[in-house]
Amino acid sequence: MTDEPRFEHPPEERAPSYLAESHSLRSWFFTTDHKRIALLYLVSITLFFLIGAGAAALIRLDLLTPQGDLLTNDGYNRAFSIHGIIMVWFFLIPSIPNVLGNFLVPIMIGTRDLAFPRLNLLSWYIYILSGLLTLYVVVSGGVDTGWTFYTPLSSVYANGAVVATIVAVFISGFSTILTGLNFIVTIHKLRAPGMTWSRLPLFIWSHYAVSIIFVLATPVLAITLLLVAAERLIGIGVFDPRLGGDPLLFQHLFWFYSHPAVYIMVLPALGVVSELITAAAHKRIFGYWFVAFASIAIAVIGFMVWGHHMFVSGQSVFASAVFSFLSIAVAVPSAIKVYNWTATLYKADVAIDAPLLFALGFIGLFVAGGLTGLMLAMLAIDVHVTDTYFVVAHFHYIMVGGSVTAFFGGLHFWWPKMTGRLYNETLGRIAAILILVGFNITFFPQFLLGYQGMPRRYHVYPPEFQVLHVISSLGAALLAVGYAMPAFYLLWSLLPGGRRAPANPWGASGLEWTTSSPPPKHNFIAQPVVVRQPYDYPLAHPASRDDG
């Protein structure tokens, strides 16, 4: 069977690539091509990443000294608030789904575009509108609530541009919901002939899972934030205890969205890593169904663990014990994925290129973040380390060590497909290692700071914490270099004379590698028909090829 073509695909005819098709501004800003919209997103989230990173740089510089010489107390609070708000809603949440997902979902399932191309463009415009409003908040003095908007601080006491920020996040939610809706309909209705559910790439499974969270969780955040704005503007008394409201109600509503939002940020990353590992290993993924359903399990159980953010809030003891148990349960599907990736490398044919290095770096950081998450799920430990740097380190391991590393890995892996150019592989490997090292120097000391009792969101801190803070800031400088490197060599590859990418530079399976690099406007010259299992590499054991 091995000499049979993997996909029935008519011979390629010449068609202009989606990039070469037209060069007018109009053809970009009014495009309905999912690939061009993906690039619009790539440029815009990169700009927001730079702003969020600028705020992070201010924070790390300021924390070099215990008395905080660079910023005022209020200025520091505004810096970490804008860092959190921009990184969560304007970088991390749209990063993988709206760039890589937008580009790849239709190609991977063998169709021309998403189900609702104009809705896709609309969701980018909504994102830009909410982003501009956030930029207005930044220049008009900022916001001092943290990204968590806890009441009654946000609804009564804070004096920054709280309502404008809330409206910005509220608007950005529509962009997220429309993207989720688009992905769900596309995956259900537009799969190529032969692309059965059991043949879906794992990237698609994880985007399907994340789309469910997009659609179900985001409206809860929208309503909650509107209530905060209403309390601030007209004093409706939902959260303010002086008016008979309950401040803890806000935390329940907020985390009912924001815990699933953590999985919004990490599920697409898990999908990316499954693709990178199998392509580098040149071998069918070990335990396809376990990895696929782990995504769905994470999405479902992820809705039932929000109370683990509230173990010391005054929540009932019984509720805490139940949330603690469920938080341990949600770790199981994540662990299953890690074990299966490891088993995939066994007897594989491993190409140690930059995408694999990013993927392995992801796994190491994700495991460290996940296991410290298990520690935080343990009630007696959480009482000590919650709201300290231990938590800060934990979620940066998941969201930055995890999601951002996977995003960079995915960007390297699909860069030839997206742009038709090959980047410098040596520089790619160096960047991957630099990011891994810089990240650990930045964030590992924060676990120690947290256990020693350094609370988060402290501008001025006791002098005994200074050494670890200085190490962390030096690591951040290294990390910044690691993140800046790809910006240069990836853009360099676009210059005239850059090396052209063949259709399948990695020798990977998957429909996206059967079309040209970059793909034509409608992705394929003719409708592809899928006749084989996913990850159908020659190394797969013959007996398990069709049923695994």
Added chain:
Amino acid sequence: MSAGIELWPPAASHHAQQVDLLIGSFGAMVWLLTIPVFVLMSWFAIRYRRSREVNRDHAPTRNLWVEVGWSVIPFILVLGFYVWATMLFLDLYRPPPDAIPIHVVAKQWMWKFQHPDGAREINNLHVPAGRPVKLIMTSEDVIHSFYVPALRQKQDLVPGRYTSLWFNADKPGRYPLRCAEFCGADHSAMGGTLIVMPPQDYAVWLGRNRDGGMDGTLAQAGARLFRDLGCSGCHSAAASVKAPPLEGIFGRPVALADGGTLIADDQYLSDSILLPNKQVAAGYRPIMPTYGNVLAPEQVNALVAYLKSSRAREDSK
């Protein structure tokens, strides 16, 4: 950089040592489960790297029992730690009956403490070593969190409700107290010190500070407020306005106008003073005005302490 790296914070209580033991053991198990994965992953990547001639026959791509094994076994191991951690946590919600009740009121950005015998202090909290202490806490404005790293304990203080935290610090010393919930501009300046003293020193300290702001014990101050505010004008048998009698009410069941019943605790008594229409006692009209704009939280604490003491007097009759 005046100090070097301090790797482990001091432990001021038995509970703190238990938490250290828990995280130490759990950490050890986590490494035990993780290191083989990291080692195998790197070893596979290098051993099976492309262009290297090794045996790749019969590469497996699935195995149900392996999947079940690596899902279930670590989960069961972790569940053991779940039980341990939850038991330790439950201890934090079972204060001994003889714990010294100390009221804590937080506001932007300070800590105010009221000892039962009337001593008051700000940002410093003196307690006797080896005696259980129960903090009954609330906030005047936003949410704060009482955090003493040396106790490995923290608890949020929520406006409009009481939360509590108890501990038994057995090592005399001075331990930093910090606010752990972001509470506005000077959050990081909202610190203080927990001063654990040998019991005899504590007795001396109390004697010196008894008159720190109020005369007599907290309950006596409450009794005076009860009289000065005219509470007894309604809440007494001889009063012309019919209001529920309050003598000995603390800890007793109260029938409510909406048909429910509850036990009169700190929260109920405080709510009835600040938000009187929230829970109306059965058989009475909701005519009590709110005292929310008249009383500071410390005064509410004093009134509640007085109502509690009237329970104690009833019981001793």
